[in-house]
Amino acid sequence: MNNRFSGLAYFLATMLLTIYWGVAEAQQTSPPAEIVLGEPSESASEEVRVNKALEELLKTMDDLEYVYITEGRPDPFLPFLSEEIIQSGISEESTEPEMLTGMRQFEPGQLNLRAIVFSENNPYAMVEDAAGKGYVIRRGSKIGRSGVVAEIIPNQVIIKQLSYSMTKKKQYRTVEMVLRKEGDEQ
Incomplete structure:
Protein backbone atom coordinates (compact mmCIF):
# COMPACT_ATOMS: atom_id res chain seq x y z
CA MET A 1 0.00 0.00 0.00
CA ASN A 2 2.92 2.30 0.82
CA ASN A 3 4.31 1.45 -2.59
CA ARG A 4 1.07 2.68 -4.25
CA PHE A 5 1.26 6.07 -2.56
CA SER A 6 4.90 6.57 -3.52
CA GLY A 7 4.03 5.75 -7.16
CA LEU A 8 1.14 8.20 -7.10
CA ALA A 9 3.32 10.89 -5.49
CA TYR A 10 5.99 10.35 -8.18
CA PHE A 11 3.36 10.68 -10.93
CA LEU A 12 1.89 13.89 -9.50
CA ALA A 13 5.35 15.43 -9.02
CA THR A 14 6.23 14.65 -12.64
CA MET A 15 3.00 16.23 -13.90
CA LEU A 16 3.54 19.40 -11.84
CA LEU A 17 7.13 19.79 -13.08
CA THR A 18 6.03 19.31 -16.69
CA ILE A 19 3.39 22.02 -16.33
CA TYR A 20 5.87 24.37 -14.62
CA TRP A 21 8.50 23.95 -17.36
CA GLY A 22 5.83 24.53 -20.04
CA VAL A 23 4.77 27.81 -18.42
CA ALA A 24 8.38 28.92 -17.98
CA GLU A 25 9.15 28.31 -21.67
CA ALA A 26 6.02 30.18 -22.74
CA GLN A 27 7.13 33.25 -20.79
CA GLN A 28 10.40 33.41 -22.69
CA THR A 29 9.38 35.24 -25.84
CA SER A 30 11.44 36.17 -28.79
CA PRO A 31 11.37 39.72 -30.13
CA PRO A 32 8.87 40.32 -32.95
CA ALA A 33 10.20 39.85 -36.46
CA GLU A 34 10.93 43.00 -38.41
CA ILE A 35 8.46 43.87 -41.12
CA VAL A 36 10.12 45.17 -44.24
CA LEU A 37 7.97 47.14 -46.62
CA GLY A 38 9.02 47.19 -50.19
CA GLU A 39 8.37 45.43 -53.45
CA PRO A 40 6.35 42.23 -53.23
CA SER A 41 8.34 39.08 -53.71
CA GLU A 42 7.57 36.38 -56.28
CA SER A 43 5.80 34.21 -53.69
CA ALA A 44 3.54 37.10 -52.68
CA SER A 45 2.55 37.85 -56.30
CA GLU A 46 1.91 34.13 -56.85
CA GLU A 47 -0.35 34.12 -53.77
CA VAL A 48 -2.32 37.11 -55.07
CA ARG A 49 -2.76 35.42 -58.46
CA VAL A 50 -4.02 32.19 -56.81
CA ASN A 51 -6.46 34.15 -54.61
CA LYS A 52 -7.91 35.92 -57.68
CA ALA A 53 -8.34 32.59 -59.47
CA LEU A 54 -10.12 31.13 -56.43
CA GLU A 55 -12.48 34.12 -56.23
CA GLU A 56 -13.40 33.72 -59.92
CA LEU A 57 -14.00 30.01 -59.42
CA LEU A 58 -16.27 30.68 -56.43
CA LYS A 59 -18.29 33.20 -58.46
CA THR A 60 -18.88 30.67 -61.26
CA TYR A 66 -26.93 21.34 -57.96
CA VAL A 67 -29.60 18.80 -58.90
CA TYR A 68 -29.84 15.43 -57.15
CA ILE A 69 -30.63 12.66 -59.63
CA THR A 70 -32.92 10.09 -58.00
CA GLU A 71 -32.86 7.58 -60.84
CA GLY A 72 -31.79 4.23 -59.44
CA ARG A 73 -31.40 5.47 -55.86
CA PRO A 74 -33.68 6.77 -53.11
CA ASP A 75 -34.34 10.46 -52.71
CA PRO A 76 -32.83 11.45 -49.33
CA PHE A 77 -35.19 14.40 -49.04
CA LEU A 78 -38.36 12.28 -49.01
CA PRO A 79 -39.68 10.65 -45.83
CA PHE A 80 -39.17 6.91 -45.46
CA LEU A 81 -42.87 6.28 -44.89
CA SER A 82 -45.17 7.25 -47.74
CA GLU A 83 -48.57 8.82 -47.13
CA GLU A 84 -50.31 5.69 -48.51
CA ILE A 85 -48.69 3.46 -45.91
CA ILE A 86 -49.39 5.86 -43.05
CA GLN A 87 -53.06 6.14 -44.08
CA SER A 88 -53.44 2.38 -44.61
CA GLY A 89 -52.52 1.83 -40.97
CA ILE A 90 -49.59 -0.53 -41.46
CA SER A 91 -47.65 -0.43 -38.25
CA GLU A 92 -43.96 -1.08 -37.70
CA GLU A 93 -44.68 -3.89 -35.26
CA SER A 94 -47.83 -5.85 -34.87
CA THR A 95 -49.20 -5.21 -31.40
CA GLU A 96 -51.39 -8.34 -31.26
CA PRO A 97 -50.20 -11.65 -32.68
CA GLU A 98 -52.69 -12.90 -35.25
CA MET A 99 -54.12 -16.37 -34.61
CA LEU A 100 -53.34 -18.46 -37.68
CA THR A 101 -55.49 -21.45 -38.56
CA GLY A 102 -55.46 -24.15 -41.23
CA MET A 103 -52.88 -23.67 -43.96
CA ARG A 104 -51.91 -20.26 -42.58
CA GLN A 105 -50.03 -22.06 -39.78
CA PHE A 106 -47.41 -23.28 -42.27
CA GLU A 107 -44.91 -21.40 -44.36
CA PRO A 108 -44.32 -22.89 -47.84
CA GLY A 109 -40.90 -24.21 -46.83
CA GLN A 110 -42.50 -26.38 -44.13
CA LEU A 111 -44.68 -28.24 -46.64
CA ASN A 112 -43.94 -30.91 -49.25
CA LEU A 113 -45.90 -31.02 -52.50
CA ARG A 114 -47.23 -34.58 -52.93
CA ALA A 115 -49.77 -34.45 -55.79
CA ILE A 116 -51.33 -32.17 -58.40
CA VAL A 117 -54.77 -32.87 -59.88
CA PHE A 118 -56.23 -31.04 -62.86
CA SER A 119 -59.99 -30.85 -63.10
CA GLU A 120 -62.00 -28.61 -65.40
CA ASN A 121 -60.66 -25.07 -64.85
CA ASN A 122 -59.93 -25.78 -61.19
CA PRO A 123 -56.62 -27.54 -60.52
CA TYR A 124 -55.74 -28.41 -56.95
CA ALA A 125 -52.75 -29.86 -55.15
CA MET A 126 -52.06 -31.89 -52.05
CA VAL A 127 -49.32 -30.83 -49.65
CA GLU A 128 -48.02 -32.61 -46.57
CA ASP A 129 -46.67 -31.13 -43.34
CA ALA A 130 -43.79 -32.55 -41.27
CA ALA A 131 -46.20 -34.69 -39.21
CA GLY A 132 -47.47 -36.41 -42.37
CA LYS A 133 -50.87 -34.72 -42.38
CA GLY A 134 -52.18 -33.84 -45.85
CA TYR A 135 -53.92 -30.65 -46.98
CA VAL A 136 -55.63 -29.69 -50.24
CA ILE A 137 -54.81 -26.29 -51.73
CA ARG A 138 -56.34 -24.46 -54.69
CA ASN A 155 -45.20 -29.91 -61.96
CA GLN A 156 -45.27 -27.09 -59.42
CA VAL A 157 -47.31 -24.73 -57.27
CA ILE A 158 -46.37 -21.04 -57.36
CA ILE A 159 -46.98 -19.01 -54.21
CA LYS A 160 -46.66 -15.22 -53.94
CA GLN A 161 -45.73 -13.81 -50.56
CA LEU A 162 -46.26 -10.17 -49.66
CA SER A 163 -43.47 -8.39 -47.80
CA TYR A 164 -42.45 -4.81 -47.18
CA SER A 165 -39.08 -3.21 -47.94
CA MET A 166 -37.14 -0.99 -45.53
CA THR A 167 -38.99 1.98 -47.00
CA LYS A 168 -42.33 0.21 -46.41
CA LYS A 169 -43.02 -0.41 -50.11
CA LYS A 170 -44.92 -3.58 -51.01
CA GLN A 171 -42.82 -6.34 -52.56
CA TYR A 172 -43.91 -9.75 -53.74
CA ARG A 173 -41.64 -12.77 -53.42
CA THR A 174 -42.34 -15.87 -55.50
CA VAL A 175 -41.95 -19.29 -53.87
CA GLU A 176 -42.13 -22.40 -56.03
CA MET A 177 -43.08 -25.79 -54.60
CA VAL A 178 -41.87 -28.42 -57.07
CA LEU A 179 -43.53 -31.82 -57.41
CA ARG A 180 -40.81 -34.44 -57.04
CA LYS A 181 -41.06 -37.81 -58.69
CA GLU A 182 -40.91 -40.92 -56.56
CA GLY A 183 -37.27 -41.65 -55.69
CA ASP A 184 -36.06 -38.03 -56.19
CA GLU A 185 -34.14 -36.50 -53.31
CA GLN A 186 -35.69 -33.55 -51.56
Whole structure:
Protein backbone atom coordinates (compact mmCIF):
# COMPACT_ATOMS: atom_id res chain seq x y z
CA MET A 1 0.00 0.00 0.00
CA ASN A 2 2.92 2.30 0.82
CA ASN A 3 4.31 1.45 -2.59
CA ARG A 4 1.07 2.68 -4.25
CA PHE A 5 1.26 6.07 -2.56
CA SER A 6 4.90 6.57 -3.52
CA GLY A 7 4.03 5.75 -7.16
CA LEU A 8 1.14 8.20 -7.10
CA ALA A 9 3.32 10.89 -5.49
CA TYR A 10 5.99 10.35 -8.18
CA PHE A 11 3.36 10.68 -10.93
CA LEU A 12 1.89 13.89 -9.50
CA ALA A 13 5.35 15.43 -9.02
CA THR A 14 6.23 14.65 -12.64
CA MET A 15 3.00 16.23 -13.90
CA LEU A 16 3.54 19.40 -11.84
CA LEU A 17 7.13 19.79 -13.08
CA THR A 18 6.03 19.31 -16.69
CA ILE A 19 3.39 22.02 -16.33
CA TYR A 20 5.87 24.37 -14.62
CA TRP A 21 8.50 23.95 -17.36
CA GLY A 22 5.83 24.53 -20.04
CA VAL A 23 4.77 27.81 -18.42
CA ALA A 24 8.38 28.92 -17.98
CA GLU A 25 9.15 28.31 -21.67
CA ALA A 26 6.02 30.18 -22.74
CA GLN A 27 7.13 33.25 -20.79
CA GLN A 28 10.40 33.41 -22.69
CA THR A 29 9.38 35.24 -25.84
CA SER A 30 11.44 36.17 -28.79
CA PRO A 31 11.37 39.72 -30.13
CA PRO A 32 8.87 40.32 -32.95
CA ALA A 33 10.20 39.85 -36.46
CA GLU A 34 10.93 43.00 -38.41
CA ILE A 35 8.46 43.87 -41.12
CA VAL A 36 10.12 45.17 -44.24
CA LEU A 37 7.97 47.14 -46.62
CA GLY A 38 9.02 47.19 -50.19
CA GLU A 39 8.37 45.43 -53.45
CA PRO A 40 6.35 42.23 -53.23
CA SER A 41 8.34 39.08 -53.71
CA GLU A 42 7.57 36.38 -56.28
CA SER A 43 5.80 34.21 -53.69
CA ALA A 44 3.54 37.10 -52.68
CA SER A 45 2.55 37.85 -56.30
CA GLU A 46 1.91 34.13 -56.85
CA GLU A 47 -0.35 34.12 -53.77
CA VAL A 48 -2.32 37.11 -55.07
CA ARG A 49 -2.76 35.42 -58.46
CA VAL A 50 -4.02 32.19 -56.81
CA ASN A 51 -6.46 34.15 -54.61
CA LYS A 52 -7.91 35.92 -57.68
CA ALA A 53 -8.34 32.59 -59.47
CA LEU A 54 -10.12 31.13 -56.43
CA GLU A 55 -12.48 34.12 -56.23
CA GLU A 56 -13.40 33.72 -59.92
CA LEU A 57 -14.00 30.01 -59.42
CA LEU A 58 -16.27 30.68 -56.43
CA LYS A 59 -18.29 33.20 -58.46
CA THR A 60 -18.88 30.67 -61.26
CA MET A 61 -19.82 27.98 -58.73
CA ASP A 62 -22.43 30.26 -57.18
CA ASP A 63 -24.16 30.44 -60.57
CA LEU A 64 -24.37 26.63 -60.86
CA GLU A 65 -27.37 24.87 -59.35
CA TYR A 66 -26.93 21.34 -57.96
CA VAL A 67 -29.60 18.80 -58.90
CA TYR A 68 -29.84 15.43 -57.15
CA ILE A 69 -30.63 12.66 -59.63
CA THR A 70 -32.92 10.09 -58.00
CA GLU A 71 -32.86 7.58 -60.84
CA GLY A 72 -31.79 4.23 -59.44
CA ARG A 73 -31.40 5.47 -55.86
CA PRO A 74 -33.68 6.77 -53.11
CA ASP A 75 -34.34 10.46 -52.71
CA PRO A 76 -32.83 11.45 -49.33
CA PHE A 77 -35.19 14.40 -49.04
CA LEU A 78 -38.36 12.28 -49.01
CA PRO A 79 -39.68 10.65 -45.83
CA PHE A 80 -39.17 6.91 -45.46
CA LEU A 81 -42.87 6.28 -44.89
CA SER A 82 -45.17 7.25 -47.74
CA GLU A 83 -48.57 8.82 -47.13
CA GLU A 84 -50.31 5.69 -48.51
CA ILE A 85 -48.69 3.46 -45.91
CA ILE A 86 -49.39 5.86 -43.05
CA GLN A 87 -53.06 6.14 -44.08
CA SER A 88 -53.44 2.38 -44.61
CA GLY A 89 -52.52 1.83 -40.97
CA ILE A 90 -49.59 -0.53 -41.46
CA SER A 91 -47.65 -0.43 -38.25
CA GLU A 92 -43.96 -1.08 -37.70
CA GLU A 93 -44.68 -3.89 -35.26
CA SER A 94 -47.83 -5.85 -34.87
CA THR A 95 -49.20 -5.21 -31.40
CA GLU A 96 -51.39 -8.34 -31.26
CA PRO A 97 -50.20 -11.65 -32.68
CA GLU A 98 -52.69 -12.90 -35.25
CA MET A 99 -54.12 -16.37 -34.61
CA LEU A 100 -53.34 -18.46 -37.68
CA THR A 101 -55.49 -21.45 -38.56
CA GLY A 102 -55.46 -24.15 -41.23
CA MET A 103 -52.88 -23.67 -43.96
CA ARG A 104 -51.91 -20.26 -42.58
CA GLN A 105 -50.03 -22.06 -39.78
CA PHE A 106 -47.41 -23.28 -42.27
CA GLU A 107 -44.91 -21.40 -44.36
CA PRO A 108 -44.32 -22.89 -47.84
CA GLY A 109 -40.90 -24.21 -46.83
CA GLN A 110 -42.50 -26.38 -44.13
CA LEU A 111 -44.68 -28.24 -46.64
CA ASN A 112 -43.94 -30.91 -49.25
CA LEU A 113 -45.90 -31.02 -52.50
CA ARG A 114 -47.23 -34.58 -52.93
CA ALA A 115 -49.77 -34.45 -55.79
CA ILE A 116 -51.33 -32.17 -58.40
CA VAL A 117 -54.77 -32.87 -59.88
CA PHE A 118 -56.23 -31.04 -62.86
CA SER A 119 -59.99 -30.85 -63.10
CA GLU A 120 -62.00 -28.61 -65.40
CA ASN A 121 -60.66 -25.07 -64.85
CA ASN A 122 -59.93 -25.78 -61.19
CA PRO A 123 -56.62 -27.54 -60.52
CA TYR A 124 -55.74 -28.41 -56.95
CA ALA A 125 -52.75 -29.86 -55.15
CA MET A 126 -52.06 -31.89 -52.05
CA VAL A 127 -49.32 -30.83 -49.65
CA GLU A 128 -48.02 -32.61 -46.57
CA ASP A 129 -46.67 -31.13 -43.34
CA ALA A 130 -43.79 -32.55 -41.27
CA ALA A 131 -46.20 -34.69 -39.21
CA GLY A 132 -47.47 -36.41 -42.37
CA LYS A 133 -50.87 -34.72 -42.38
CA GLY A 134 -52.18 -33.84 -45.85
CA TYR A 135 -53.92 -30.65 -46.98
CA VAL A 136 -55.63 -29.69 -50.24
CA ILE A 137 -54.81 -26.29 -51.73
CA ARG A 138 -56.34 -24.46 -54.69
CA ARG A 139 -55.59 -21.25 -56.52
CA GLY A 140 -56.22 -18.42 -54.04
CA SER A 141 -55.58 -20.55 -50.93
CA LYS A 142 -53.70 -18.71 -48.20
CA ILE A 143 -50.47 -20.25 -46.92
CA GLY A 144 -48.44 -18.79 -44.07
CA ARG A 145 -48.71 -15.21 -42.87
CA SER A 146 -48.76 -13.56 -46.29
CA GLY A 147 -48.65 -16.26 -48.97
CA VAL A 148 -51.33 -16.91 -51.57
CA VAL A 149 -51.34 -19.73 -54.13
CA ALA A 150 -51.00 -17.83 -57.40
CA GLU A 151 -50.85 -20.67 -59.89
CA ILE A 152 -50.91 -24.46 -60.10
CA ILE A 153 -49.15 -25.91 -63.15
CA PRO A 154 -48.37 -29.56 -64.04
CA ASN A 155 -45.20 -29.91 -61.96
CA GLN A 156 -45.27 -27.09 -59.42
CA VAL A 157 -47.31 -24.73 -57.27
CA ILE A 158 -46.37 -21.04 -57.36
CA ILE A 159 -46.98 -19.01 -54.21
CA LYS A 160 -46.66 -15.22 -53.94
CA GLN A 161 -45.73 -13.81 -50.56
CA LEU A 162 -46.26 -10.17 -49.66
CA SER A 163 -43.47 -8.39 -47.80
CA TYR A 164 -42.45 -4.81 -47.18
CA SER A 165 -39.08 -3.21 -47.94
CA MET A 166 -37.14 -0.99 -45.53
CA THR A 167 -38.99 1.98 -47.00
CA LYS A 168 -42.33 0.21 -46.41
CA LYS A 169 -43.02 -0.41 -50.11
CA LYS A 170 -44.92 -3.58 -51.01
CA GLN A 171 -42.82 -6.34 -52.56
CA TYR A 172 -43.91 -9.75 -53.74
CA ARG A 173 -41.64 -12.77 -53.42
CA THR A 174 -42.34 -15.87 -55.50
CA VAL A 175 -41.95 -19.29 -53.87
CA GLU A 176 -42.13 -22.40 -56.03
CA MET A 177 -43.08 -25.79 -54.60
CA VAL A 178 -41.87 -28.42 -57.07
CA LEU A 179 -43.53 -31.82 -57.41
CA ARG A 180 -40.81 -34.44 -57.04
CA LYS A 181 -41.06 -37.81 -58.69
CA GLU A 182 -40.91 -40.92 -56.56
CA GLY A 183 -37.27 -41.65 -55.69
CA ASP A 184 -36.06 -38.03 -56.19
CA GLU A 185 -34.14 -36.50 -53.31
CA GLN A 186 -35.69 -33.55 -51.56
